Amino acid sequence: MAAEQFIDFVNSSPSPYHAVGTSIKMLEKEGFVRLREDVNWGKLKADQQKYYVTRNGTSLIAFVLPEARDELSDFQIIGAHTDSPCFRVKPISSSGKVGYLQVGVETYGGGLWYTWFDRDLTVAGRVVLQGNDPKRKDEITTKLVHLSKPILRIPSLAIHLNRDANSNFSPNTESQTAPIIATEIKANVGKLSSKIEGEKKKHHPVLVNVLAEELQCDADCIVDFDLYVADSQPSSIVGALNEFVSSPRLDNQASCFAALEALVRAEERKELITRTSCRIVCMFDHEEIGSRSAQGAFSTFLNDVIGRIHAGITVNLELKAILAASLIVSSDMAHAVHPNYTSKHEENHRPALHKGVVIKTNQNQRYATSGYSGFILREISRRNNIPIQEFVVPNDLPCGSTIGPIIAAETGIRTVDVGMPQLAMHSCREFCAVDDFDHAIDLFKHFFHDFHKIAVEIGTQFD
Incomplete structure (x- = not known):
């Protein structure tokens, strides 16, 4: 069942770094080969069709070259994003009051911040090490x-001390969301501080030490990190009929997983x-x-990869002609x-x-769906039931947006905005249906199978 596979994916991906890392494992298992942005690609190998490339360790593009490379006609692209609203650890995170050690955090994105209260939280991300190998004291990894x-x-603050909490809970995200990591009494701060000097004093020694224990390195080797606060409770299938994903x-x-x-x-x-x-995610x-x-989606990343693909194979058509015949599915x-707020729809x-x-669909282009791109997806769904x-x-409500309008404008490729339905969006714990993973994978798979054929049938009628 696809939902069970997703649970393994998301449990392994508490940060965008991990989401890309988990995706790489999926791709390499299927024979995808890594390309690097900082080297010449030249002509791509004739006997290798599947590639992927990353940027910053938090963005990824994977692609499968066509069998008939010289006849490349279109790019079939599915776009998504790896990040989610959360708290992120500040560059100087050491803080605390009245005997508590706290970690200074900054809000990232538009989260439902009250849902992060009274939850068991942890951290995840990327750590920079120097001198972890005794034989290479200056090596950075x-x-x-x-x-x-x-x-x-x-x-949370007890109801006895905040009588309005149930009617007006609006925490100050600067002064009231710093999580507790320990107490001064138990941390024995003086003893730990003697082991951790310089830059690392920007963070509580207890935080640096738990990272070092997990990484099995000396705390002195940790010179920097980029950490996300994450829910420690694993994703799970819930409901009396096992029909939901929490x-x-x-x-x-x-x-990302469905694509x-x-x-x-x-x-x-x-x-x-x-x-x-050419199929791209x-x-x-x-x-x-x-x-x-x-x-991000405003960057040159996608255009760079598309351009290097075109340059890396012998192609009859100009790149601009191929882009005009392509389609992007922006999935968010x-x-x-x-059921408790039906009036919001x-x-x-x-x-x-x-x-x-x-x-x-949004006529003010907060979503990129057009008459052409919407018809293509509807026709794919109709033909495949x-x-x-x-x-x-x-x-009378504001409309959010996606990467769809951005990459449509940056590439000139027609785009449709889609997404799996869910409840509790931007909560610390979100909620969707098991079946919709299968629906999404089926739709995206048939997009890769059917788009070119339908586009040829339509011809120039939408030009």
Whole structure:
């Protein structure tokens, strides 16, 4: 069952670094070979079709070259993002009051911050080490770290001290969200501090030491880190009928997983794959904060890879002609109708759990769906009997956005915005349906199988 595979994926991916690392393991198992951005690609090997490339360790693009390389006709692209709203550890995190040791954190993205209270939290991310190998004292290396045990907690203030909590709980994210990691009494701060000097004093010795224990290195070797606060409770299948997934980071690791699975599974029916189409999955960082970064959707990453693919094989068509014949599916989770808040949805556009992927439309281009791109997805679903749903935001509510309009504008490729339906978006724990993983993978797989054929049938009627 796809949902069970996703649970393994998300449990292994508490940060964007880990999401990319987990994706790499999936891809390499299927024969994908790594390319590096900082070296010449030259002509791509004739006997190798599957490649991937990363940027910053938090964004990834994987692609499968067409069988008939010289006849490359189009790019079939699915886009998603690796990041989720969370707290991130500050560059100087050592803080605390009245005998508590606390970790200074900064909000990342638009989280439902109250859902992080009273949860068992941990940290994950990338750590920079220097001198970890005694024979190479100056060597700098990086390692991913994920503390499986809970080490942090943000306790609520008791109702007796905050009588308005149930009617007006609005925590100050600067002064009231710093998680507790230990107490001064138990940490024996003086003893630990004597072992940790210089830059590392920016952080509580107890934090540096638990990282060192997990990485099996000396605390003095840790010279820097980029840490995300994460829920320590694993993702799980829940409900009396085992029909739901309760999980952190559904937005948007569910889309990353479904896109990668579709890329791999499309190969199982080679007779259905267009010989001239290049299939791509791109997973960007920083969507939750606007995508403006070197590894975000506003970056050159996708255009760079597309350009290097075109240059790396002998192609008859100009790149601009191929882009004009291509399509991007921007996949980001969608808002399912909530049984306790039905008025928040437009009455004719109420996506439900179990009923398939949602096509998202906004006439102000907060979503990139157009008449052409929406029709393509609807036609793919019709031909393959895959359920889909429709979503628009009511006129009296603001509409969020996705990477869809960004990569459409940056590449000039027509784009459709879709997503699996979920509840509790941007909560520490989100909620979706088991069945919709299968619906999403099926739709994306048939996108890789059918897009070129349908586009040829349409011809120039949408030009």
